[in-house]
Amino acid sequence: MKTSPKEILKLWIEAFNKTDIETLIDLYAEDAINHQVANNPVEGKPTIREMFENEFANADMLCQPEHIFEDGEWAIMEWKDPKGFRGCGFFHIVDHKIILQRGYWDKLSFHKLYKISL
Numbered sequence: 001m002k003t004s005p006k007e008i009l010k011l012w013i014e015a016f017n018k019t020d021i022e023t024l025i026d027l028y029a030e031d032a033i034n035h036q037v038a039n040n041p042v043e044g045k046p047t048i049r050e051m052f053e054n055e056f057a058n059a060d061m062l063c064q065p066e067h068i069f070e071d072g073e074w075a076i077m078e079w080k081d082p083k084g085f086r087g088c089g090f091f092h093i094v095d096h097k098i099i100l101q102r103g104y105w106d107k108l109s110f111h112k113l114y115k116i117s118l
Contacts (some may be wrong), residue, residue, distance in 0.1 A: 003076075005070050006068055008093050008097075009068060009077060010068070011027060012027050012098070013063050016061070019056045021049060025049050025052075028097060028098045032046055032099050034051060036103040036105070037100075038105060057117055059083065063077060065077045075093060076089070076091070085105070085109060088104050089103045089104075090103075092104045
């Protein structure tokens, strides 16, 4: 059964909201790149795992998608969280695995909302 990029993104959102790192990591290709543009890109499953472990340890995050789009191998979403923080994410998905994730959000607003020092 073929899983569309949009369906992979929905699985990602569900795992993210449960802080289910194992399921999240399984959605990525071995050499995937996750580039949250407010930070340096991270490459490979072990580094992406570490990124999620650190993020989940620092803040109670929840991804509430407002819009989800699909264009070929890409799934795109605009999201918010319960505190009103907003951003968007682009997921390039090949053979049912995320090979590139790029997220756009405001780092200063995130740190202020979640009371994280820079």
